[in-house]
Amino acid sequence: FWALDDVSFELRRGECLGLLGRNGAGKTTLLKVLSGLIKPDKGTITLKGKVGGLIALGAGFNGILSGRENIRINGSILGYSREEIEEKMQEIIDFAEIPDFIDAPVNTYSSGMSVRLGFAIAAILTKPDVLLLDEVLAVGDIGFTIKCLNAVRDMMKDSAVIFVSHNMQFISQFCTQVMLFKNGKVISEKKNVAK
16 A cells, blocks of 8 residues: 555645645645655655645644743744744734633644644744645634635745645635645646636
């Protein structure tokens, strides 16, 4: 069994690749390989620049620490000084729209709140060259989803984005390329989807 088999593509800054397929088709595995969480058994990956993203809801958060403390930890891991993190703190809290809970332990957050905080950190602190998003917009209200899409669209000016979603509307409006996965293989590919 190969989770991914003969998957090949090229993506440049300003482009967004949408990954479609049923659960278990290989989409998240591809993101994990690209992010370095899983080493490929064969083949090569060439990434130019810094990779950032949201692959799992609240991944990397320490549940017993508050949202504010997790922002500080994530910021320091990303190489920001304490002063730089504090400068961006209110912007992150405002983007996440969880001011009443920012000092509560993250393990008390709903999955939507964790996504809000994780996305806010990714959008404001990471500024990656390659942005990986796995169903992060599936949780939350439509207003926050639109806000996230606008933030990703803005980040696309300087980043290549790989976007996993089951929402065809987001894929068709947002992605410049689409790949359809089945059993770890790309069974269909289309370029120049959205303009």
